Structures are given as structure tokens and as C-alpha cells.
Amino acid sequence: MYQKLRLFFILLLVTCSVHAQVNLSAHVDKNALALDDELTFTVKVTGVSGNVVMPRLPSLPAFNVYSREVEQNTINGETSLLFRYIMLPRFVGNATIGPVTFTYKGETYQTEPVTVRIYRNSTNQATTSAGNIQTNIQIDPNLPPLQAELTKQAYAHSGEPFFLISAVSDKTPYVNEPISLGVRFYYSRAFHDAPYQKPNVSNLFMEDEGSSEGSQAINGTTYRYNEQRYQVTAASPGEATIGPAGVRYHIGNSALSAFDRIFGGSTAGPEKTALSSPITLRVRPLPAEGRPNSFYGAVGNNFMIHAKAEPTHVRAGEAINVSVMVKGPGNLKATQNLEFPALDGFKIYPAAATSGTANGSDGQIQGYKIFKAVFVPVTSGIYTLPRFKWSYFDPTAKAYRTLQTSPIQITVDPAAKTDGGFNFASANPLGNGVQTLTQDIAYLKTAKAPQDNALAKLSRVPIINWICLIIMALTALFVALGRAPLAKKKAFLTAKAQLKKATSCQAVADIISEYLQRKLRRPTGSLSLKELNILLRKSGVTPATVESFALLWQQLEAERFAPVTDGTASAVDLPSQALDILKLIEEEMK
Amino acid sequence: MKRLILTICICFMVCLAHGQNTFQSAEELYRQGKFSAALQEYETALKDYPNDPFLYYNIGNCYFKMGSRGLAVANYYRAFRLAPRDKDIRHNLALTLEASGEKLVPAGVPVILHKAFFSLSSAELKGLVYVLFWAVCICVIICLLRRKWSVAFTVVCVIWLMSAGWLYFRLQQDNENRAVIAVPVAEIRSGPGTNFPASANIGQGHLVTILDDKDSWYEVVVSSQGLKGWIDKNALEKI
Numbered sequence: 001m002y003q004k005l006r007l008f009f010i011l012l013l014v015t016c017s018v019h020a021q022v023n024l025s026a027h028v029d030k031n032a033l034a035l036d037d038e039l040t041f042t043v044k045v046t047g048v049s050g051n052v053v054m055p056r057l058p059s060l061p062a063f064n065v066y067s068r069e070v071e072q073n074t075i076n077g078e079t080s081l082l083f084r085y086i087m088l089p090r091f092v093g094n095a096t097i098g099p100v101t102f103t104y105k106g107e108t109y110q111t112e113p114v115t116v117r118i119y120r121n122s123t124n125q126a127t128t129s130a131g132n133i134q135t136n137i138q139i140d141p142n143l144p145p146l147q148a149e150l151t152k153q154a155y156a157h158s159g160e161p162f163f164l165i166s167a168v169s170d171k172t173p174y175v176n177e178p179i180s181l182g183v184r185f186y187y188s189r190a191f192h193d194a195p196y197q198k199p200n201v202s203n204l205f206m207e208d209e210g211s212s213e214g215s216q217a218i219n220g221t222t223y224r225y226n227e228q229r230y231q232v233t234a235a236s237p238g239e240a241t242i243g244p245a246g247v248r249y250h251i252g253n254s255a256l257s258a259f260d261r262i263f264g265g266s267t268a269g270p271e272k273t274a275l276s277s278p279i280t281l282r283v284r285p286l287p288a289e290g291r292p293n294s295f296y297g298a299v300g301n302n303f304m305i306h307a308k309a310e311p312t313h314v315r316a317g318e319a320i321n322v323s324v325m326v327k328g329p330g331n332l333k334a335t336q337n338l339e340f341p342a343l344d345g346f347k348i349y350p351a352a353a354t355s356g357t358a359n360g361s362d363g364q365i366q367g368y369k370i371f372k373a374v375f376v377p378v379t380s381g382i383y384t385l386p387r388f389k390w391s392y393f394d395p396t397a398k399a400y401r402t403l404q405t406s407p408i409q410i411t412v413d414p415a416a417k418t419d420g421g422f423n424f425a426s427a428n429p430l431g432n433g434v435q436t437l438t439q440d441i442a443y444l445k446t447a448k449a450p451q452d453n454a455l456a457k458l459s460r461v462p463i464i465n466w467i468c469l470i471i472m473a474l475t476a477l478f479v480a481l482g483r484a485p486l487a488k489k490k491a492f493l494t495a496k497a498q499l500k501k502a503t504s505c506q507a508v509a510d511i512i513s514e515y516l517q518r519k520l521r522r523p524t525g526s527l528s529l530k531e532l533n534i535l536l537r538k539s540g541v542t543p544a545t546v547e548s549f550a551l552l553w554q555q556l557e558a559e560r561f562a563p564v565t566d567g568t569a570s571a572v573d574l575p576s577q578a579l580d581i582l583k584l585i586e587e588e589m590k
Numbered sequence: 591m592k593r594l595i596l597t598i599c600i601c602f603m604v605c606l607a608h609g610q611n612t613f614q615s616a617e618e619l620y621r622q623g624k625f626s627a628a629l630q631e632y633e634t635a636l637k638d639y640p641n642d643p644f645l646y647y648n649i650g651n652c653y654f655k656m657g658s659r660g661l662a663v664a665n666y667y668r669a670f671r672l673a674p675r676d677k678d679i680r681h682n683l684a685l686t687l688e689a690s691g692e693k694l695v696p697a698g699v700p701v702i703l704h705k706a707f708f709s710l711s712s713a714e715l716k717g718l719v720y721v722l723f724w725a726v727c728i729c730v731i732i733c734l735l736r737r738k739w740s741v742a743f744t745v746v747c748v749i750w751l752m753s754a755g756w757l758y759f760r761l762q763q764d765n766e767n768r769a770v771i772a773v774p775v776a777e778i779r780s781g782p783g784t785n786f787p788a789s790a791n792i793g794q795g796h797l798v799t800i801l802d803d804k805d806s807w808y809e810v811v812v813s814s815q816g817l818k819g820w821i822d823k824n825a826l827e828k829i
Contacts, residue, residue: 344625347657378657383623441654441685442678444617445644449673455710455717465720468727475731 021047024055024102026111029212030227032144034151035089036121037214039063043083043100043111055083058098062118063087089118092140119143121217122151145169146180151216153277154186158219161189164247166199166276168232174284175237176299177395178330180209181230183245183276186216186223194249196228199276203240203283207231207331207357233299233330237285244275286393290400294389296336301394303328307405309375309385316415320375324388324405325368331357332367338390340373345383345412349374377412379440384409491518492586499575499582505559508574512556515582519589529553536585545584552581616648625655643672647679654686660772660794662686664827671764674708690771690795692814707756712764715757722750767800769810772827778819782807789819798826 022045029040043055057065067086072079089095095118099110119140137155139148149167157163162185169180183199198206209229216223234240248271286299307324314320324338333355340348355369377383387404394401458464495515502508516524520535527535532553533546541549556574616631629652636645650665666683673679684694695704710718729743777788782804792812798821802809807820 342626344623344627344656379655381623439685441651441682444620444648444651445678446613446617447644448613448639449642449644453714455715455721456713457717458720459713459716462720465723468724472727472730472734475734479734479737 022104022107022109023047024100024109024111026097026100026114028097028114028116029210030214031115032117032119032147033089033214034119034121034140034143034147034216035092036217037089039087039089039116039214040212041085041087041097041114043085043102044080045083045102045104046078046080048081048104049079052081052104053102055100055102057085057100060087060097062091062093062095063089063097089116092118092120094118117142119147122155146182150182150184154184154216154218154223154225157186158221160186162187162191162247162249162251162272162274164245164274164276166242166245166279168242168279168281171279172282172284173234174299174393174395175234175286176297176330176334177393178231178233178300181206181232181242181279182227183230184225184227185247185274186218186225187249188221188223189251191249191251193271194247197246197248198228198230199245199278200243201232201241202243203235203238204232204242204281205235205331205334231330233334234281234283235334237283240281240283242279242281244278246276247274248272249274287398292389292391292400292402294338294402295391295393295400296338298326298328298330298332298335298390298392299395300329300392301396301401303390303392303401303403305388305390305403305405307385307388307408309408309410312408313411313413314377315413316377316380318376318415320377320410322373322375322385322408324371324390326371326390326403327366327368328392330367331355332369333357335369338371338388340371340388341386343375343383343386345378345381347376347378349376375410377410380412380414382409382411488519488589491515492582494518495582496579499579502575505556505574508578509556509560512553512578512582519585536589539589541585541588545581545588548581549585552577613648620648620652620655623655625652628652629656641672643669643676643679646672647676647682650682650686654682658772658794659686659690660770660796661827663690663692663770663795663797664772664829667768667770667829670708672711674711686795687797690793692795692797707760712757712760715753715760719750719753719757722746722753726750767828769798769800769808769826769828770794771796771798771821771825773825776821776825778810778812778817778821779807780819782809782820786820790815790817792817792821800826800828 024043024045026041026043029042030037033039045052045055054070065085065087067084069084071082071084073082074080095116097114097116099113102109102111119142122140122143123138137152139151143151146167146169150165153165153167154163157165164183164185166181166183168182170177173179181199185194185196207230209231211226211228214225214227216225228245232242250271304327305324306327307322309320309322311320322340326332326338337350337353340350342348351372351374353369353371355367357367375385385408387407389402389404391400391402393399492515495511498511499508502511513524516532520539524532529550533550536546536549537543552574556578559574612631612635616628616635619625619628619631629649632645632649632652636642636649639645646665646669650662650669653659653665654662663683663686666679666686669676669679670683680694687694695701725746726743729740729746733739733743771792771794774794775791776794778790778792779786779788792815796812796814798808798810798812800808800810801818804820806823808823808826809819810821810826811818
């Protein structure tokens with residue numbers, strides 16, 4: 001049961017795919033023609049097999065269909081059917097050939113409508129002025145420049161049974177501007193063996209645009225013509241040339257007559273050659289003024305741009321294929337590649353661009369170029385691919401135009417697995433009710449850092465270290481060298497100040513005792529007068545001064561311990577005496 | 591004089607406002623996902639405030655979001671040196687290093703010890719050593735004058751010596767010629783030139799120590815991987 005079902009689905013799929021391969025298209029060999037010309041309308045069906053019914057043409061009030069033919073081709077197993085209708089226009093103006101319907105296996109297919117422009121016939125009027133006959137060709141002013149020029153040249157060759165002419169749609173194109181080149185071989189008699197030699201070009205790229213046939217009445221003679229169309233683009237400014245095209249032909253219906261076939265030899269007419277006139281183009285450079293950065297060299301009009309991203313929902317680290325396609329007239333192969341702008345959050349890897357050409361429904365070459373790049377999102381989030389810009393030069397408006405794509409939104413989920421640690425997602429199980437999905441860096445700091453603290457500021461004043469070192473050194477120096485002399489000097493000054501205030505013998509005795517203690521650097525309270533005298537003499541005090549000191553000391557002791565008179569007067573004199581003696585000791589002591 | 595003070599004050603306010611505006615506009619760009627534009631804003635501001643750790647931090651964030659882990663690590667490191675106690679800086683640095691296969695805290699070192707070692711910035715540590723040195727000097731002077739060595743002097747001396755040792759190790763680490771791999775993949779070659787074979791490829795964000803310099807090549811050691819060789823200078827960002 002399962003196998004049957006599977007078989008059914010496979011058959012259904014095959015049937016669907018067969019149906020999906022049926023393709024229907026319609027095109028005309030020219031989209032502008034004169035009233036006396038003919039139009040070949042071709043309907044192409046591909047992907048069909050077996051018996052098929054003819055396509056159903058729409059109502060064609062503007063044309064008379066006078067010929068139908070069917071051509072079947074099978075290439076690599078694929079069959080294509082060409083239904084050709086040769087039609088004669090009936091009215092001047094725009095004529096639309098509506099959709100052609102085609103039914104195949106119950107399905108109905110339709111073509112796009114095709115519009116062609118029909119112009120008045122050209123005429124050649126002869127006027128006589130001052131005895132001279134002048135011919136004046138009347139051409140429909142609405143006729144496109146290429147057709148007008150070809151018609152003009154054809155009238156110039158009127159009367160010749162065979163002639164070849166060529167013309168371009170614009171003789172002063174811009175660099176890279178696609179223009180049309182038409183080469184027509186007119187004939188009013190039968191011919192055979194007519195190999196065609198296409199023109200040589202310089203400073204130009206030439207692309208085949210196809211061929212067509214038609215008829216035209218020129219001064220009463222009906223000519224048939226074969227037309228070969230090219231699209232040419234100039235590579236650089238300056239002069240560009242299109243050499244003569246050629247057709248070698250033999251007049252008549254066959255190369256060999258029946259007599260020749262039987263007996264050999266040839267009675268065929270001589271080979272003749274029809275050559276077109278060479279054409280010189282003056283190629284204009286593109287204006288530098290107003291040229292946008294997104295200009296890559298395309299010239300023309302009616303360009304289109306479209307951007308596509310696949311897929312639009314990925315995980316971080318997965319690739320997104322982004323393609324930007326530009327489409328328009330001419331060959332875009334020579335244009336430079338689009339530069340994809342850098343995009344935050346993405347790594348961009350541009351790929352080689354592809355380009356090509358295809359004939360449009362109007363018979364003109366349509367070029368396309370596809371720029372591809374792989375965008376790899378680095379982190380998750382919702383991103384918008386920006387509008388990609390692409391500019392071209394519009395020769396009609398003589399200005400640069402810029403096209404831009406629509407923005408594309410891309411949703412990027414966090415990466416599923418780590419790429420060497422870049423993705424921090426960890427699969428912590430739900431242990432404490434919290435599941436770590438991903439770890440990301442902390443957010444920005446939204447303000448400046450606070451100013452340095454006191455410690456950091458202090459580090460910028462190393463001079464304080466030197467000051468401290470100097471103070472310490474000075475202290476050490478002071479302690480080592482200057483402390484003792486200062487103490488000695490300080491002892492006299494202290495004693496002097498105290499003696500000035502002393503009012504009693506006891507006070508004077510205490511001041512002298514303290515002074516000696518400091519000077520001699522030993523306690524003097526327990527020393528006898530004799531011992532004091534010895535110490536003073538050892539310190540360099542003269543015997544006379546020592547004698548005076550001894551007298552003073554004895555006097556002080558007497559006043560203190562055995563006063564005989566009123567001590568007030570003595571107490572007044574003793575400090576001054578003591579000061580004098582201390583001065584002497586100070587001066588004499590080493 | 592008053593006018594001068596007023597002018598200085600106004601200038602200061604304008605500069606401050608300008609700095610804040612830069613932060614605001616750059617943050618707006620960052621939020622919109624325009625990381626390269628935000629980066630430009632921060633790098634412009636860095637010219638005016640070359641020692642602002644938060645600017646380095648924000649620059650690191652921009653690089654990280656742009657996928658340049660190596661440059662993010664370099665800038666986080668610069669921020670970390672200036673403000674080692676900042677939790678965000680530490681978090682982002684540790685996270686980015688971890689993503690590159692490196693570690694902020696060396697193996698075997700307790701995190702608490704690492705945090706203690708980096709509890710002060712180098713400038714703060716230098717300031718602390720200075721202050722302690724001044725205290726030592728004062729103690730010496732007092733003791734000299736008093737002709738008596740106190741216990742306080744001994745304590746201050748010990749603390750000062752310990753701080754000086756701490757500063758020594760910090761400065762040694764700061765002055766270590768370190769760099770980070772700034773390109774997606776760098777080749778380690780056996781000699782200073784492309785004519786020497788590449789012995790290993792190393793991804794961005796790895797920390798290296800520069801040993802030597804020859805033409806456009808650095809001789810480096812990748813401690814975490816036990817590699818030694820020569821790397822193109824363009825592949826490295828010095829920290």
C-alpha cells in the first residue's frame with residue numbers, strides 16, 4: 001500500500017514537472033515597420049510532445065495574416081514548436097497583438113501581448129525647379145532613426161536590383177551606450193549562393209541581435225530584404241568605425257543549369273558583390289560632473305535592480321547568499337562589479353559576478369549582471385541589509401540616475417554550537433530554574449570614567465619623594481653634627497634669659513647648676529666645688545674664671561644657707577655677676 | 591582675574607558637555623547596530639581623553655560586535671590596566687579571552703588572589719607606595735630626633751616594602767611587551783619572512799609576548815599554546 005502510494009506521488013510529481021516544463025512565448029521580428037512592410041510574429045512552444053493543437057491567435061484588426069508555417073525542432077530530446085505568422089499591417093499607429101492561447105493536456109497557456117508601431121510609407125516626390133528635377137524623399141517623421149536612415153539609403157539606391165545598406169541608430173553615442181546597427185540586403189530579382197560577411201568594427205563591441213525579412217516598395221518597385229541587426233557599444237571615447245558589410249551573390253535561381261549538371265561546366269552568371277558604406281561614429285565621453293560613487297559604467301535607460309537574500313532567517317555564523325541583479329539594455333559584461341558596502345555585524349565575502357544577454361520581446365538585446373556575496377552574521381539579532389545602490393548614465397536625459405534595492409530584513413538566531421569559543425552559549429541544564437542561553441559582553445559605558453582618586457593623583461607628584469628624602473638627610477645631618485653645639489649654645493641663652501628674671505639666690509644657683517649640667521653633659525648636683533673647678537679647667541676655662549666661679553658659687557651657698565645681711569641687695573647683684581661669669585665660661589669653654 | 595576664572599570654567603563645562611555628547615551619539619549608533627560608526631566616534635573622543643578606561647572599553651565592545659575579537663581584547667586590556675576594579679571591564683575581558691582560548695586568571699592562581707593583585711591600578715599603587723614612603727621618611731625623622739626607634743616605624747617600613755614589591759611586579763607585567771592576534775588567522779613561521787615555513791596557525795584574540803623585532807616581523811611566544819615563532823607585524827596589535 002505504501003509503495004503504491006509512493007509510486008502514485010512519484011507519477012504525480014513527474015506529471016507536474018512535465019507540465020511545469022511547458023513554455024510559451026511570442027515575439028516579433030521588428031517592433032517598428034512601415035505600412036508596406038511585413039511582420040513576422042513567432043509563437044514558440046517548448047516542452048510538449050505528441051499531437052498538439054495550433055495556438056489560437058487573438059483578434060488582429062490591425063493586420064492581415066497571409067502566411068502560416070510550423071517548424072518543429074528536437075534538440076537533446078526537447079521538442080520545440082515554432083508557429084510563424086507573416087502579417088501585413090493595415091493601419092498607421094500602435095498595434096497590439098493580444099495574448100496567444102495554447103492548450104495542452106487540458107492546461108491553457110498564454111503569451112504576453114506584443115505592441116508594434118506602424119508608420120506611414122515613405123514616398124519619393126519629384127519636384128522641378130529651374131529646369132532641374134529634384135527628388136524629395138518623404139519619410140514618416142515618427143520613424144525611429146535607424147529605420148529612417150535605412151529607408152533614406154534604400155531610396156537612394158532605387159532602381160538597382162541588388163544593393164546592401166547599413167545604418168546606426170545614433171552616430172554620436174556615449175561610451176558604453178548601446179546603439180543598433182542594421183544591415184539590409186535589398187533585392188528585386190532572384191539570386192542564389194549569397195554568403196554574408198559581417199562588418200569589421202574598431203573600438204566597438206558588437207552583439208548579434210537577430211535577423212528579419214521584409215518587403216518594401218521603392219519608387220514603384222517591390223523589393224524584398226533581409227536585415228541583420230547588431231547591438232554595438234563603444235569601448236572608449238573618440239572615433240569608432242564600422243567597416244563595410246558584404247554579400248556575394250549570383251543572379252538566377254540555381255547555380256547549375258540542367259545542361260551543366262549533365263555535361264559539367266557552368267553557365268551561371270558571374271559572382272557579384274554588394275557592399276555597404278562604412279560608418280564612422282564619434283564616441284562621446286561620459287560627463288565627470290555629477291558622477292555618483294555607485295556608478296560602475298552602465299549607460300542606457302530603463303534599467304532595473306533587484307536584491308535577494310537566501311535564507312533570511314539563520315543562526316549566527318551561517319552563510320546568507322545575497323545577490324543583486326541589474327537588468328537593462330545592452331551588454332553589462334564590461335561594467336565594473338558592484339561593491340558591497342561593509343555592514344556592521346556581518347562578514348562579507350564577495351563572489352564573482354555573472355553576466356549575460358538575452359533577446360527581449362522587442363528584439364533588442366537585454367543584458368543582465370548578477371553580483372553575489374556571502375554574508376555571514378557574527379552575532380544574533382535582527383538586521384536590515386541596506387539599500388544597495390547602482391547608478392547608470394541616461395544618455396537621453398544626459399544625467400546619471402541611481403537605482404537602489406529594497407532593504408531586506410535578516411533574522412539571526414544565536415549560534416547552535418561554539419566556533420572555538422566565539423559563541424558563549426552553554427547548555428546549562430535547568431537546575432535552579434535558570435537556564436543560561438547565551439553569554440554576551442556587558443553593555444557600553446554611557447559616561448566618561450570618574451576622575452582619578454587621590455592615590456592616583458599623588459602618583460603624579462614624585463617631587464614630594466625627593467623633598468622627603470632631603471628633609472630626612474638634613475635631619476640625620478643635624479642629629480650627627482649640629483645637635484651638641486646647639487644644645488650648648490642653647491644652655492647659655494636659656495641661662496641668660498632665666499638670670500634676667502631671677503630674684504633669689506636659690507634661683508640663681510639652680511640656673512647655674514642647670515647650665516653647667518648641660519655644658520658638661522653630666523649631672524652636677526652631686527659634685528663638690530672642687531670637682532666642678534677641675535671639670536671646668538678640663539673644658540678649657542681659664543683659672544681666673546674658675547676662681548671667679550668658685551667665689552660666686554661660695555657666695556651663693558653662703559647666701560642660701562647662712563644669710564648675714566638683708567639678702568635682697570645681694571640677690572639683685574648676683575644674677576648680673578653670675579651672667580658675667582657664665583659669659584666668660586661660654587667664651588672660654590671648648 | 592574673575593573673567594579669567596569664568597572663561598576657564600566655561601571652557602571646562604564645554605569640554606565636559608562635548609565629551610558627554612560624544613558618548614550619547616556613539617551609544618545611539620551602537621544601539622542601532624552601526625558599530626563602525628560608533629567606533630569612529632569613540633576613537634575621535636580618545637584623542638581628547640587618552641586615559642579614559644571607559645573609552646577603551648566601549649571601543650572594545652564595538653570591535654567585539656564587529657567580529658574583531660583580537661582588537662576587542664587589546665582594548666579591554668587597556669581599559670583593565672586603567673580601571674582593574676571595574677566589573678564590566680573584567681567580565682568582558684575574561685569572556686573575550688575565554689572565547690579565544692585564553693584565560694584572564696592564569697592556571698593555578700586563585701581568583702581572589704588575582705583580584706587582590708589587580709585591586710589597584712598601577713597609578714594608584716604608585717601613589718600608595720609614595721604615601722608609605724613619605725610615612726617612612728617622617729618616622730625616620732622622628733626617630734632620629736628622638737634617638738629612639740619605634741615599633742610604628744618598623745610596621746610602616748614593612749608595609750612600604752611590601753607595597754614596593756607589589757608595584758614592582760605590576761610594573762613588570764605592564765611593561766611586558768604583550769600583543770594580541772588581531773587578524774582572523776595568523777601564521778607562525780620559523781623565521782622572519784615568508785620564505786620560512788609556517789609552523790602553526792593561530793586564531794585572533796590569542797595573547798603573545800614579543801621577544802624580538804626584525805623588519806616587518808615580530809618574534810613571539812604564545813604562552814597558552816607553548817608556541818614560539820615569527821609573526822607578521824600587521825597580524826598583531828600591541829597592548
